[in-house]
Amino acid sequence: MSAPIHILGISAFYHDSAACLLRDGEIVAAAQEERFTRKKGDAAFPARAIDYCLKAGGIAASDLAFVGFYDKPILKFERILETYLGVAPAGFRSFLAAGPLWVKDKLHMDRQLRDALGFTGAVLYGEHHGSHAASAFFPSPFEEAAILTMDGVGEWATASFGVGRGNAIELLKELRWPDSLGLLYSAFTYYTGFKVNSAEYKVMGLAPYGEPKYVDVIYRELLDLAEDGSFRMNQRYFDYLSGLRMTSPAFDRLFGGPPRVPESKLSQREMDLARSVQEVCEEIMLRMARTVHRETGQENLCLAGGVALNCVGNGRLLREGPFKRLWIQPAAGDAGGALGVAQLVWHRHLGRPRAVEAGKDAMRGAYLGPEFAPEEIERELRAAGAVYRRLERDELHARVAELLAQEKVVGWFDGRMEFGPRALGSRSILGDPRSPAMQARINLKIKFREGFRPFAPSVLEEKVGDWFELDRASPYMLLVAQVKRERQIPMTSGQRALWGLDKLNVPRSDIPAVTHVDYSARVQTVSRETNPAYYDLIRAFERRTGCPVLVNTSFNVRGEPIVCTPRDAYRCFMRTQIDHLVVGPFLLDRADQPPFAEPPAAQGGPQDVSASESRRFALPVGGAFLVLGSALLWRGRPGAAAAVAVLGAALLAAGLLIPRKLGPLRRLWMSFASVISRVTTPVFMAVVYFLVFTPAGLVMRLFGHRPLGERRAGRSRWVGRESGAASDMERQF
Numbered sequence: 001m002s003a004p005i006h007i008l009g010i011s012a013f014y015h016d017s018a019a020c021l022l023r024d025g026e027i028v029a030a031a032q033e034e035r036f037t038r039k040k041g042d043a044a045f046p047a048r049a050i051d052y053c054l055k056a057g058g059i060a061a062s063d064l065a066f067v068g069f070y071d072k073p074i075l076k077f078e079r080i081l082e083t084y085l086g087v088a089p090a091g092f093r094s095f096l097a098a099g100p101l102w103v104k105d106k107l108h109m110d111r112q113l114r115d116a117l118g119f120t121g122a123v124l125y126g127e128h129h130g131s132h133a134a135s136a137f138f139p140s141p142f143e144e145a146a147i148l149t150m151d152g153v154g155e156w157a158t159a160s161f162g163v164g165r166g167n168a169i170e171l172l173k174e175l176r177w178p179d180s181l182g183l184l185y186s187a188f189t190y191y192t193g194f195k196v197n198s199a200e201y202k203v204m205g206l207a208p209y210g211e212p213k214y215v216d217v218i219y220r221e222l223l224d225l226a227e228d229g230s231f232r233m234n235q236r237y238f239d240y241l242s243g244l245r246m247t248s249p250a251f252d253r254l255f256g257g258p259p260r261v262p263e264s265k266l267s268q269r270e271m272d273l274a275r276s277v278q279e280v281c282e283e284i285m286l287r288m289a290r291t292v293h294r295e296t297g298q299e300n301l302c303l304a305g306g307v308a309l310n311c312v313g314n315g316r317l318l319r320e321g322p323f324k325r326l327w328i329q330p331a332a333g334d335a336g337g338a339l340g341v342a343q344l345v346w347h348r349h350l351g352r353p354r355a356v357e358a359g360k361d362a363m364r365g366a367y368l369g370p371e372f373a374p375e376e377i378e379r380e381l382r383a384a385g386a387v388y389r390r391l392e393r394d395e396l397h398a399r400v401a402e403l404l405a406q407e408k409v410v411g412w413f414d415g416r417m418e419f420g421p422r423a424l425g426s427r428s429i430l431g432d433p434r435s436p437a438m439q440a441r442i443n444l445k446i447k448f449r450e451g452f453r454p455f456a457p458s459v460l461e462e463k464v465g466d467w468f469e470l471d472r473a474s475p476y477m478l479l480v481a482q483v484k485r486e487r488q489i490p491m492t493s494g495q496r497a498l499w500g501l502d503k504l505n506v507p508r509s510d511i512p513a514v515t516h517v518d519y520s521a522r523v524q525t526v527s528r529e530t531n532p533a534y535y536d537l538i539r540a541f542e543r544r545t546g547c548p549v550l551v552n553t554s555f556n557v558r559g560e561p562i563v564c565t566p567r568d569a570y571r572c573f574m575r576t577q578i579d580h581l582v583v584g585p586f587l588l589d590r591a592d593q594p595p596f597a598e599p600p601a602a603q604g605g606p607q608d609v610s611a612s613e614s615r616r617f618a619l620p621v622g623g624a625f626l627v628l629g630s631a632l633l634w635r636g637r638p639g640a641a642a643a644v645a646v647l648g649a650a651l652l653a654a655g656l657l658i659p660r661k662l663g664p665l666r667r668l669w670m671s672f673a674s675v676i677s678r679v680t681t682p683v684f685m686a687v688v689y690f691l692v693f694t695p696a697g698l699v700m701r702l703f704g705h706r707p708l709g710e711r712r713a714g715r716s717r718w719v720g721r722e723s724g725a726a727s728d729m730e731r732q733f
């Protein structure tokens with residue numbers, strides 16, 4: 001039997017870095033870097049996620065056959081340069097912020113990957129939307145399906161569609177920068193005072209409190225929307241091409257004032273804006289889906305890209321869209337690109353076949369992250385000074401069901417961590433959905449988050465139709481459906497007249513903690529097959545109460561990533577008002593715990609410097625000293641020349657023979673260089689921008705070249721794509 005082929009997929013350097021490991025095409029492990037580094041949406045190179053994936057696969061980096069990167073850096077760089085050519089002399093501040101990062105890091109992806117991993121094999125590159133499309137189709141339960149991807153932007157594409165058949169994907173058309181549904185939504189996220197690229201779901205949660213007052217203004221001023229779902233954005237109102245903000249002063253004037261200051265009180269304006277952009281987003285999603293259906297003739301649709309996390313829009317696609325079945329990649333954002341590119345390497349580059357198990361996807365419930373054996377958990381709990389009890393499985397479930405029925409809030413940590421932004425019953429905070437006080441309690445005392453957002457329900461898969469207007473599984477919490485009509489409590493006319501957030505306190509169904517003000521719920525169905533422990537717990541709760549539904553919210557506090565290790569879970573438990581904690585087979589009661597002392601912050605000691613980094617410092621600097629020595633000799637200063645040459649030769653020799661020993665010297669040099677570059681970089685960048693880019697851009701525009709595309713009103717903006725060859729993955733462009 002031949003040795004298995006291991007492929008590592010990586011997504012990094014923009015937001016939510018991640019890694020994924022495939023063994024002979026099967027997903028072994030996948031995780032986001034933020035969970036390990038505890039920095040929300042960490043965009044750094046995912047060294048720790050990679051480390052976890054390799055450990056989970058029981059291999060070293062040298063065992064990898066291929067490393068796949070989720071986008072094409074040079075193509076992306078081209079888009080950025082063309083953007084500056086299109087807007088210069090505006091855009092300098094953005095150029096100054098982005099340029100050095102590109103020159104220093106992003107254009108040297110190949111070297112960075114090899115240095116970080118010590119990997120000498122083939123590094124392959126997928127197109128950004130190709131990686132999203134692969135993550136949507138390859139793990140889906142369909143032999144054949146249409147694919148639609150929508151996000152902020154990849155290289156040039158902001159949305160794309162095509163067809164997946166067997167082991168092949170063909171993307172037919174794309175929508176291009178700067179017209180982007182993701183960025184349109186992010187502009188409103190920014191303007192309503194939330195964090196771009198991570199808090200779009202808050203805008204979606206706020207929408208039901210508002211009225212769609214601004215829909216007409218959006219269509220009239222911001223968008224030129226074609227019948228086929230493609231559109232052109234009026235860049236007068238946006239600032240993301242040339243500035244560091246999402247919206248321009250014209251946007252402020254249009255919507256009656258500056259953006260809401262983050263954390264300040266929400267007003268009706270923000271709610272109406274949220275409702276309006278949500279309606280526009282849903283309309284665009286529906287039009288795009290109809291176009292995709294018409295052009296592909298498929299019955300199934302696969303979705304990925306950040307916009308596919310808009311579960312309200314997904315719910316409408318399911319109810320009103322032309323497709324019979326929908327499958328959405330649970331890690332639909334850029335983290336999922338790591339999984340997508342790894343599968344592209346397997347199916348596209350290597351041409352390996354794809355096997356589909358009827359009716360089943362290949363995501364294993366998205367439980368692809370780290371898990372901990374009871375002995376490990378106990379060790380960590382003991383080290384944290386925790387007081388705990390170990391229970392047998394049935395006893396544990398019965399006891400936790402009892403606690404939940406008493407309206408206790410329980411931190412639930414069990415099995416493998418979820419991949420993607422949702423907690424699906426492995427790293428969750430649980431509560432009783434029947435309790436009218438539960439929503440406010442968890443929101444304010446435990447998660448320290450804005451009180452307006454409802455919680456999601458986890459429901460036994462076979463019971464979903466008894467509680468929600470949904471006739472199918474929704475294992476990844478990516479579909480919104482109405483609470484079953486007979487369970488809804490109609491609002492009185494007085495309650496309907498309540499202003500915005502006051503509506504929150506009116507119970508709207510017999511499971512009020514998970515029912516939004518418009519009677520919707522973000523449903524997760526739980527099957528015994530993918531998460532037996534969580535399923536059994538909900539069954540135990542049903543036996544105790546007659547209700548097969550639990551409140552499920554992610555196990556974290558506001559601003560922090562979801563917990564990863566038992567230690568993270570204990571820390572979060574002790575920092576909040578969570579009543580009980582379950583970690584594997586152990587049950588903890590808050591009342592039993594000793595006072596909690598915050599662990600000391602990690603000391604930022606000197607980082608280990610790799611041999612190749614040291615070499616890259618020592619060889620050019622040593623060489624420069626030798627050149628300087630020659631110059632001094634030529635100028636007739638032999639003493640100084642000899643001293644400088646000896647220094648240069650010593651640096652060269654040390655760089656070749658003992659590079660790691662040069663760590664402290666390199667750090668000293670880097671501190672010196674960083675002070676110098678803080679002064680010289682802006683000057684150099686200004687010279688490049690105003691003396692090279694600006695005249696070049698002006699001349700190009702004068703001769704009719706439109707770096708940012710044609711501006712034709714009322715016509716389709718979909719652009720045809722060439723299918724390309726499998727060997728394309730070898731190139732960064």
Ligand SMILES: [Fe+2]
Nearest residue numbers: 151305306334
């Ligand atoms: Fe993306």
